[in-house]
Amino acid sequence: MAQREVERFERIVLPHLDDAYTLARYLLRDEHDAQDVVQDAVLRALRYFDGYRDGDARAWLLAIVRNCCLTWQRRHRGDRFVVPFADDVAEHITDSRETDTLAIERSERAMLERAIASLPTEFREVIVLREIEELSYKEISDVVGVPMGTVMSRLARARKRLASALGLDVQEAS
C-alpha cells in the first residue's frame, strides 16, 4: 500500500474535514447522514487523489463532498426531513443559569438555521459556500459546476429570500 500517499493525503485533505462536514450538514440537514456521506466522500477523494494537483485542496474536497451529498439525496429523495437538533453529549450540559440574552441569541440562531434549511438546495449550497466557507465566485462556480453568472444570480436570489425570511428587508423609518 502506498502509505506515503495516504500520509500526504491525510496532511493535505484531512485538515478540511470540519469544512467538509459543515457543508454536508447544511446540504443533508441530518448529522448522521452527513457523517456517512463525508466518510464516503473522503474515501472517494483518496481514490481521486492522483488527479489532484496542487490547487486549493479545500475547494477540491468540497466539490467531492457536494457531489456525494447530491447523489445521496437523489437516492434517498423524500425519505425524511429531519430538523437539525442539538444532539451532542456536551451540548446537553449547558449552563442552567442561561441568561435572557443567551436565550434570545439562541432563538435568533434557530430562526436563521430554519431559514437556511428551508431554501432549495441550489440556493442553500451557494450561501454555505460563500458565507461560511468563504469561497470566491470562481471557486463556487467550480464546486457547483455552473457558470459564474449563475453563481451570482443564485446568490442574489438566495439572499433576497433570506433577507425577507429574517425580516431584514423591512424599510426603516429613517
Place this chain on the structure above:
Amino acid sequence: MSCADCRDAMNAYVDDELMPDERRDVQAHLASCADCRREHDVLAATSRTLKEGLVRHRAPDVLKARIRSALAQPTAFDQSVPPPKRSWLRLAAAGVMIAAASSALTFGAIRRPPAQRTATADVLTSHIRSLMPGHLLDIASTDQHNVKPWFNGRLDLSPSVPRLDSIGFPLLGGRVDYVSGRSVAAVVYGRRQHIINVFSWPSSDAAPLAPSVSTQKGYHIVHWRNEGMEMWAVSDLNAGELEQFVARFEASETPTGAR
C-alpha cells in the same frame, strides 16, 4: 450607471468580486441614489447576519475515527495506485520511513521500550474502536457511584472514577476493554464533543511515573503510573486540555490499586 446595473452588480460589490473600475462606478452610484443605497444596506446586513450567525460545524470525533480507521485499511488506496508506482515508492523510501510506514502503529519505536510501544498502540486502537457506534460504553452513567461498583466482579482492580463535571469533564460511563493481553478498565469522560478514555490496569512496576504526552495520528496519549497502576488517557482533545484533565483526575482521587 443605471439603478438596474447597480442592482445587478450589488452582490458582487458586497462580496468584493468586482473589478476596480466597476467597483468605483457602483460606489459613485450608491453615493447619489438613496434607493440603491437602501437596497445595498439590506444586502450587506443579510450577508453579515449569515456570516456571523451560521454554525461552523466541527467534524465529530466518531467521524474522524471512522475515517482514520478506513484510511488505515490496506485496501483504502488500492484502486488508484498501480503496482509499479507502489514499488517505486518502496524503493524511494528511506529505511526509517519503511519501518514507520509498514504499520501505522510503530510510531515511537525508536525511543520507546517495546512493552510501552505495544501498550501505546493498544490503547490508541482501543480508543478508536470505542468511538465506533455502540462500542464506547458497557455502562452509561454520569454517576461515579454507579460506574465504580460496576467494575466489581468484572475486573481484578477497582479503577479511579473521580467526578470532574464541575470543571467541564463530565463522566459518561465505563467499559471493560482488552489491552496488552489483559482485561483493563476504561472510564470514559466527555469534553465538549471530545471523548476521553482513561485506561487503567495493575502494573508490574511499582515506581511512580509522571504523566507524559505523546501524539499519534492526531490523538494525544498521556501515560503515567501511580500506586502500582498503569494509567493512560487518550483523546483527540488538544494536548493542553488533556494534560489539565489528567492533573485534575490525579488530584481528585488516587487509584486504590489491585485487589
